[in-house]
Amino acid sequence: MRYFADVAALARKDVLLEFRSRDTLPAMLLFVVSALVVFHFALPADTSETAETGLLWIALLFTALLGLARAFVAEREQRVLDGLVLTPCDRSAIWLGKAIGVVAFLVLAEVVALPAFALFFGPLSWELVAAVALADIGLAAVGTLLAAMAAAGRARELLLPLLFLPLVIPIVVGGVGASVADHPARYLGFLGLYDAVFAILSWASFEYVVTE
Amino acid sequence: MGGTALAFYWVPNAPLEGFRQRIFYFHVPIALTSYACFGWAAWKGLRLLWTRDRRYDLESYTAVHMGVIFGILTLLTGSIWARTSWGHWWVWGSRQLVLFLVLFLFYAAYFMLRFSVEPGPRRANMSAVYALFGVALIPVSFLAIRLAEDLVHPVVLTHDVGSKLTGSQITTFLVCLAGMLALAATLYSNELAGKRLDVRLRELREALQ
Numbered sequence: 009m010r011y012f013a014d015v016a017a018l019a020r021k022d023v024l025l026e027f028r029s030r031d032t033l034p035a036m037l038l039f040v041v042s043a044l045v046v047f048h049f050a051l052p053a054d055t056s057e058t059a060e061t062g063l064l065w066i067a068l069l070f071t072a073l074l075g076l077a078r079a080f081v082a083e084r085e086q087r088v089l090d091g092l093v094l095t096p097c098d099r100s101a102i103w104l105g106k107a108i109g110v111v112a113f114l115v116l117a118e119v120v121a122l123p124a125f126a127l128f129f130g131p132l133s134w135e136l137v138a139a140v141a142l143a144d145i146g147l148a149a150v151g152t153l154l155a156a157m158a159a160a161g162r163a164r165e166l167l168l169p170l171l172f173l174p175l176v177i178p179i180v181v182g183g184v185g186a187s188v189a190d191h192p193a194r195y196l197g198f199l200g201l202y203d204a205v206f207a208i209l210s211w212a213s214f215e216y217v218v219t220e
Numbered sequence: 221m222g223g224t225a226l227a228f229y230w231v232p233n234a235p236l237e238g239f240r241q242r243i244f245y246f247h248v249p250i251a252l253t254s255y256a257c258f259g260w261a262a263w264k265g266l267r268l269l270w271t272r273d274r275r276y277d278l279e280s281y282t283a284v285h286m287g288v289i290f291g292i293l294t295l296l297t298g299s300i301w302a303r304t305s306w307g308h309w310w311v312w313g314s315r316q317l318v319l320f321l322v323l324f325l326f327y328a329a330y331f332m333l334r335f336s337v338e339p340g341p342r343r344a345n346m347s348a349v350y351a352l353f354g355v356a357l358i359p360v361s362f363l364a365i366r367l368a369e370d371l372v373h374p375v376v377l378t379h380d381v382g383s384k385l386t387g388s389q390i391t392t393f394l395v396c397l398a399g400m401l402a403l404a405a406t407l408y409s410n411e412l413a414g415k416r417l418d419v420r421l422r423e424l425r426e427a428l429q
Binding site for chain 1: 328
């Protein structure tokens with residue numbers, strides 16, 4: 009199917025570019041580990057485990073922001089986005105390809121971040137890992153769309169966090185809930201709902217964001 | 221406009237349990253009007269994306285502006301009510317207040333988006349998409365806040381108005397609601413006319429040069 013071939017090509021392009029230039033992913037990895045170290049110093053001695061888990065989610069959120077800020081930089085600097093929009097592929101394929109790339113980067117960052125968290129703070133539960141996986145989808149879906157919007161503006165580094173943070177508050181609620189609550193299934197279900205709603209919305213509206 | 225005057229002067233006549241409960245007649249209609257404005261903005265945004273007719277952009281923008289103004293008023297009146305009911309200016313236990321805080325942040329970012337992008341069809345499209353995301357966010361956020369209550373704030377605070385609303389209170393409430401909606405509609409059409417005039421003026425100026 010042409011559509012998925014396009015998506016695969018675009019995702020592959022982003023991942024290959026990243027492995028050749030190696031600028032975003034190492035930054036994300038270093039950032040998340042540094043953030044965890046800062047959290048250790050920021051928390052008083054008798055902080056509960058739940059507070060530490062909450063801070064992990066904050067670290068993940070800001071790492072995602074870091075990665076997303078770079079998501080459309082290449083497209084903008086080298087006018088690739090115009091070229092992409094002109095190709096005879098569905099514009100939402102651009103979004104899907106880009107979002108898959110973002111998910112890949114987030115997963116790679118978490119492969120480092122989660123063991124680091126387990127090392128510095130305490131053991132992880134499988135619900136937390138499941139929640140992180142679901143949250144990645146939501147963060148990538150919403151973040152890719154907002155990164156495209158911010159890329160069109162002037163103060164793009166300032167704009168992306170402002171647009172991003174209010175929209176992902178439900179992800180934080182779902183993620184932290186799934187990690188610490190007694191009945192995590194509800195929160196995991198909620199994360200799934202968020203992912204479904206906003207992925208569909210982003211997929212459908214990306215075309216309007218990049219075209220006139 | 222007559223409706224708003226009526227709402228403002230008629231309210232004190234209704235018998236109430238306590239004086240501080242009167243703010244309910246302002247706070248809830250303001251909140252409902254704010255939701256209505258955001259819904260209107262999303263509808264206009266959808267029309268813009270459907271028809272690509274640029275005039276919906278200003279309508280959507282003005283509606284978001286109205287929604288934010290009423291949202292700020294909701295937060296202020298809600299804060300005053302929280303202070304009188306529970307002694308604090310801000311309570312995380314009040315679902316509506318927290319929801320409005322999240323929405324306020326979201327729609328405030330809308331203005332940042334608009335001011336950051338060059339005027340044109342691109343900006344109109346993005347604003348419309350953002351307005352649509354806003355109304356999707358309203359129920360999702362509400363659900364999130366409800367779920368979060370178990371985690372962050374075990375005490376859920378509600379106002380005790382729901383159970384025993386007498387006839388006169390209901391009428392007063394409905395009049396206030398109608399008044400608030402009328403106020404919003406008036407401000408909206410005023411501001412929209414002003415903005416359209418502004419755009420026209422700019423076009424004329426550019427045509428003369």
